[in-house]
Amino acid sequence: MSKVKVAINGYGTIGKRVADAVSVQDDMEIIGIAKTRPNYEAFVARDKGYEVYTLEGRVDDMKKAGIPAAGTVEDMIAKADVVVDCTPGGVGEQNKSMYEKAGVKAIWQGGEDHELAGFSFNANANYSEALGRDFVRVVSCNTTGLCRVIHPLDQEYGIKKVRVTLMRRSADPGDVKKGPINAIIPNPIKLPSHHGPDVKSVMPHINITSTAVKLPTTLMHLHTLNIELEKDCSSDDVKALFGEQPRIRMIGQGIGSTAEIMELGKDIGRPRGDMWENCIWEDSVTMYEGELYFFQGIHQESDVVPENVDAIRAMMELEEDGAESIAKTNRAMGF
Ligand code: NAD
Numbered sequence: 001m002s003k004v005k006v007a008i009n010g011y012g013t014i015g016k017r018v019a020d021a022v023s024v025q026d027d028m029e030i031i032g033i034a035k036t037r038p039n040y041e042a043f044v045a046r047d048k049g050y051e052v053y054t055l056e057g058r059v060d061d062m063k064k065a066g067i068p069a070a071g072t073v074e075d076m077i078a079k080a081d082v083v084v085d086c087t088p089g090g091v092g093e094q095n096k097s098m099y100e101k102a103g104v105k106a107i108w109q110g111g112e113d114h115e116l117a118g119f120s121f122n123a124n125a126n127y128s129e130a131l132g133r134d135f136v137r138v139v140s141c142n143t144t145g146l147c148r149v150i151h152p153l154d155q156e157y158g159i160k161k162v163r164v165t166l167m168r169r170s171a172d173p174g175d176v177k178k179g180p181i182n183a184i185i186p187n188p189i190k191l192p193s194h195h196g197p198d199v200k201s202v203m204p205h206i207n208i209t210s211t212a213v214k215l216p217t218t219l220m221h222l223h224t225l226n227i228e229l230e231k232d233c234s235s236d237d238v239k240a241l242f243g244e245q246p247r248i249r250m251i252g253q254g255i256g257s258t259a260e261i262m263e264l265g266k267d268i269g270r271p272r273g274d275m276w277e278n279c280i281w282e283d284s285v286t287m288y289e290g291e292l293y294f295f296q297g298i299h300q301e302s303d304v305v306p307e308n309v310d311a312i313r314a315m316m317e318l319e320e321d322g323a324e325s326i327a328k329t330n331r332a333m334g335f
Contacts, residue, residue, distance in 0.1 A: 004028040004316045007053075007080035007104075009073055009095065011035050011045055013172050014109055015086030017305045019050060020271060022084075024332045025309060027318050032076040038065035051076075077102045082312055085109065092116070096135075105133075107311050109304065110140025110198070120201035122147035123310035123329075124247070127322025130314035138307045142166055142221055143198040145278050145298035148247055149225065150199065150206055153292075156241055158230025162208040165224045166195055172301055173218040185214040220258035220275075220297045227292040235287045238294075242280055246326050246335070247306065249277040251297075258297050265299070274302035276335065306333060 006022050008015045011033045019030050032051040035042040038061065045052050046067055053076040054062050054069050062069035070076070077083050077098065082105040085092040089111020096116060099106040106117075114120050117137040121130050125147045130136050139147065150162060168187070171178035188194070195210040242248045255261060266273035279297040286293045309329045310322070319325040 001027070004312060004318065005031045005079060005081045006312060007031055007076045007083040008033040009077070009083050009085045010087035010091070011041055012086065012088075013174070013301050014304065014308075015084070016041060016045070017272070017274065017302055018084050018086060018308045019045070020048075021305045021309050021329070021333055022312070024334075025329065026332070027328075028309075028312055028316075031079050032070060034073045034076055035062075035067075038062050038067045042067050074098065074102070077104045080104050082107065082315060084308055084312070085112075099135075105315050106135055107308060107315070108135075108137045110138065110143060112137055114198075114201040120198075121307065121311050121314075122151070122202045123307050123314075123322055123326050124148055124245070125151040125202050127310060127314050127325060128320075130311060131320065132317050133315050136311050136315055137201075138304050138311050139198060139202060141298055141300040141303050142168070142195055142223070143202065144303050144307055145221070145223060145296060146195070146199050146208075147202050148245065148278050149242070149280070149296065150208070150227075151203065152241055152245055153227060153229065153238070154203070154206065156231075157233050159206055160228035160230055162196075162199075162206060162228075163226045164195065164208065164210045166193070166210060166212040167222040167224075168212055168214050169217050169219060169221055169300055170214045171218055175218070179216070179218070181214075181216045183216065187212055187214045217258070219262050220279075220299050222258060223296050223298065225292070225294055225296065228290070229292060232290075233287070235285050235292075238287075238292060239282060239285050242285070246323075246330055247277045247303075249275070249279050250282040251279045252282045255281075261297050262299070270334075272302070274305070275299040276302050276306055276333065278303070306330065306335075309333075 051070040117135040193212040196208040284295040
């Protein structure tokens with residue numbers, strides 16, 4: 001069977017990671033990536049063997065800079081079965097008519113509104129509903145991290161209510177334009193934050209409220225969760241449940257900060273030091289007066305990457321079963 005042809009429009013933090021994750025799968029391949037400028041990332045893409053495309057009117061600029069641009073974004077998507085739009089939030093929306101005109105399936109990221117694709121995706125929670133769809137939005141890094149813990153708890157014990165405080169990194173490590181900052185920023189100040197409603201875009205029945213602050217760090221988001229469950233259970237039951245999840249890593253062994261989780265990612269040889277799983281502090285998982293509490297670290301640059309691979313597989317109906325797709329993606333990426 002021929003491989004599904006995938007194009008990446010927007011080759012930044014998320015796009016370059018999705019390109020590499022698709023490349024190691026045996027049922028899909030990258031047919032091109034689109035860059036707006038011939039910066040170092042474009043040269044790395046060329047050196048990795050990706051065909052580099054660019055915006056209309058910039059092909060010659062790319063060629064002059066030493067990137068043999070293969071054509072425009074339109075040329076790229078004409079060759080693709082599915083395009084993964086990883087342009088900055090709000091830009092992806094402008095590309096929808098181009099994808100519709102080309103008759104190509106499209107995936108957007110969490111920076112776009114739910115309404116753009118009409119369907120918000122998390123592999124664990126709603127893979128089967130994405131089968132055969134033309135347009136899908138892979139939810140943000142924070143929403144992905146929340147869905148990965150809320151869905152199994154809901155399946156096993158039923159959820160009465162979730163309250164979450166998100167302590168968010170203010171910028172990605174390479175994102176010099178947004179930092180440095182030296183403050184703690186309640187963001188948004190009006191409560192609750194949009195994160196709870198975003199979880200509802202995947203699981204509408206979940207009762208969830210959220211608050212969020214931005215911190216002067218680039219090393220992961222940290223969530224504090226407080227959950228009321230329908231059925232009684234112990235903290236050991238919850239630890240065992242989390243331990244069975246394919247994209248949750250229980251952490252301990254002296255790890256006391258997000259910096260050490262990022263160090264672990266490098267030590268175990270992850271590409272770019274990425275930590276694709278939710279990192280839950282095992283010792284934090286506590287039942288107190290009948291309510292569940294725990295801390296989890298979310299690596300903003302990478303947790304959505306395997307989700308994009310599963311979204312492609314569902315939309316192209318390469319695999320009917322979500323658990324099988326998750327296992328296949330994880331195996332190929334080297335979880
Ligand atoms: P980024 O700024 O790192 O990368 C975006 C890339 O798209 C850049 O290379 C930019 O030059 C390019 N670009 C801009 N306009 C373009 C256009 N018209 N056509 C083609 N390319 C264009 O952004 P990112 O962090 O990778 O975010 C991409 C999407 O992923 C956003 O929706 C964001 O909300 C979402 N997301 C980001 C993170 C994160 O923490 N970085 C996590 C999860 C989801």
